[in-house]
Amino acid sequence: MSNLTELTISESLEKLRAKEISPVELTEAYIKKLEDNKKYNAYVTTVPEKALEQAKESEKRYMSGANKPLDGIVLGIKDLFCTKDIRTTACSKIIDNFVPQYESTVTQNLLDDGAVFLGKLNLDEFAMGGSNETSYFGPVVNPWSKDVKLVAGGSSGGSAAAVSANMCAGATGTDTGGSIRQPSAFCGVTGIKPTYGRCSRYGVIAFASSLDQAGPICKDVRDCALMLNSMAGFDEKDATSARVDVPNFESFLGQDIRGLKIGIPNEYRPDGLNEEIANYWDKAIEMMKEKGAEIVNISLPHTKYALPCYYVIAPAEASSNLARYDGIRFGNRVNGKNMEELHINTRSSGFGKEVKRRILVGTYVLSAGFYDAYYLKAQKVRRLIKNDFDEAFKKCDVILTPTSPIEAFAIGDKKMNESPINMYLNDVFTVSVNLAGLPALSLPIGLSKNGLPLGMQFIGKAFDEKTIFKASYQLEKSVNFKRI
Amino acid sequence: MAVDNEAVKQIAYLARLGVEEDKLEETQREFNKILAWVEELGEVDTNGVEPMFSPHEENILLRNDEVVEGNQSDKILANAPEKEFGYFVVPKVVE
């Protein structure tokens, strides 16, 4: 079968369980696809032999009837998740040779459910970026690119591109300010950033601890539900992990959404919003109405401040989280004549430009004299942003907005690279969700006139991913997006 | 609150990052742009607002006092740039 890699996870599982295909066969198909699609630069490390071994084990389980929920499903792992004995780099030069001696909880959960790992996926260095251009291993190429090579989005660019180009059935991602949703939108795939605390952060290389959250990027909503069920759950190794039950998300797919109240925030339709995106948003609203949902206008008045708020808090936490990369216990070292020089040389040579920029900003906003004006102020504004959502959710069950104000742009785009702020502005629709710790899913809504995918996002109440799944599934059915 | 070149150097030093002299101007300019941008936050009235340091606002869960990890210096040192006799090794630390 030549199109095995085009199957969704749920379709593959059906065929595997019916023994129509074998895990080894499936894995081989992906390995072939991997070779064919090297041009996208989606993977930074591949482990085909390991994958085949896992597939053989999986095959045994199918033969004995001991198969697990995701048995034999071939996944790619964002290179921010520590994987035991497999190089993990965060796509940074500073740890480009790091081999963890431990497994992240999320990837362990997936392994325990029988998944097969094909390799590690490209990302913006330490997940800092929205275009995958800050990766030490070079940018990912969006599989939807035509003449000009386009960005896949970021930071989980490798994850979105690999899923989109059928180089894995699903991928893990992390989302600190939109890093799952924006690349999903750019690459025409589906990704969910769950509620903060839903997935353990143990073994996930930290960017901004109070914002980071792992989630899946898949071909469709059902796959996201399946994969999230495997990834999520309380973990005693993460003190911020939520002690909340994980429902069977798949069971909500196909449920009737008549009467479901869908909030539309006025503030997400600023003057000058891309017309195509605005039109698709209206179209999505119409589709939801047709399914019987009720549309409610809501207000999120502090939306405007979400970006500056995020760009204070995230760098502040990052500046501290990245202090451990000092060339002493792991990673690359550049010697100096004393410890101080060793630290400076190691870090100056090991970190890329964007990472350094954020460390500097973060260091500054935490300094005495500036702490109150920047850091503390931002954390207070964050509370107001969360309060906005609390108010809005008194009127609606779920919120619908575009995922990104733009479509995928060219690698090295002049305007984007002119000022870091131009790049930061692309996160306008995604960061509020991270600040408030809420779940949100992005799914494709259609193609732009340039033939590029655009995404819509459903935002839910904390720990109410089920409503998001319910709503997204219905919109997905209406849209009937044609994947690659 | 704009910063000057000296301040940039000082911040870089705190973060143990080197800024090359010829990049100092550019870094400073960029830095000030970002600061000016985030200063929009000043417009928001946050009187009496509790800061939100994390979305996870439940009480901390405590661990039982049990020894689980240990006797694994090989794994601890596996990625060390320099090691000897079971120690991490660095250039002489002098105070």
Added chain:
Amino acid sequence: MAEYILESANGEKWEVICGLEIHCQIISKSKIFSSASTKFGEDANECVSFVDVAMPGMLPVLNMECVKQAVKTGLGLNAKINKYSQFSRKNYFYPDLPQGYQITQEKHPIIGEGKVFVDLSDGSVKEIGIERIHIEQDTGKSIHDIDPSRSFIDYNRAGVGLMEIVTKPDFRSPEEAGGFLRKLRSIVRYLGTCDGNMDEGSLRCDASVSIRKVGETGFRPRCEIKNVNSVKFAMQAIEAEAKRQLEIYENGGSFEQESRQFDPTTGTTKYMRKKEYAHEYRQFPDPDLPPLVLTDEFIEEVRNELVELPDAKKKRYVENMGLTAYDASVICENKEVAEFFEEASLGHDAKKVANWLMGDFFAMLNKKGVDIKNSPVSAKNLGKLVELISKDVISGKIAKDVFEIMVNTGDDPEKIVEEKGLKQVTDTSAIEAIVDEIIANNPDNVASYKAGKNNLLGWFVGQVMKQSQGKANPGVVNKLLKEKLD
């Protein structure tokens, strides 16, 4: 108490202002944020988890025992337990500090204000205020003497739980600081929250010292003397630093706040580094650790585990057992001594037991160089010995001989007295025979006595005791001699 005042060359009087910061390693099996062992003296990097060396993606998880120990210590120091506390990150680069930050409690410590009562040599009691206690991580250890050009790092100690106890600047003399340290060490040992061994570094002390003219109200600049590792050195360091500052002022000079080190070989303090500016630490709440909220039940549970502490013990020894305040506080300082004393005095005359304990018994331990846990004489036997004296079975003098034998053999004193036939003779007729003999053989002295040399009675008693090989009851001897001579 007697004031501790420094006098400058021109006759001005200066006083010392001192506060202490004490780092106590918390007694727990595993580290404060990881499940690696806290054992001392293991091979390098064998008591280390991935969390302790700050591997990418590793997260701290708080150890309940460390929280309990801190609360227990707070209760022991009569301090306020803060039901809400918060962990923060103190950011700085140092090879011993794997994360590039220390997890500590900046704004919201687990324990608030408390107080400790310190007994001073003149019998007075000084109250020292505790400002706060917070819990934090210890750092690793660099070893500099293996190689001339390189340092070796062992992270076994990294992540061991510490309590940082900060006092108010209440000390006015080295003696007060020394007394406080001894008292604090005694309390944490009683509580079992820290082993208090300063030489092993499980209790470390920084002393902040300034001086001012008597009568001045504000504070002058202070210097912090780091990592003093014995009570004696702490006292010497404070004195040396105060004198150094005085000398600077005498010469019309001034100085900046800085960190200094005490050198016991020279008895002086020397410059270490400028006082770190607080803003360099960029402290902020640790997003990996939600706030610590204690319930009343938790605090009560810890309170119920509290043992009787030195102050309460002392009070009981004085009020119920008749000890002097001084004896009571000496015995209470060390938990093992107090336990020994209580066992020894059970059913016996406590005051006499205390006298024996603090006299011959301590002298013996000192001479032998053993601590009370390894004493050759058991508490029970010491009690029995005192009982033998109280019941006039043996005299005080014989008791000393018996004690000597007990030290060498570990035997029961009753057995020794029985076997060696050391029982005191109280049979009047037997003693009377000796008395008569002595009187008959010494007519001259009898005459002198009768002529008014009353102090000769002592000589007669001595002769009788000698003749009886010390077994005669001195009371009976006295009585008989007086009857016969007067």
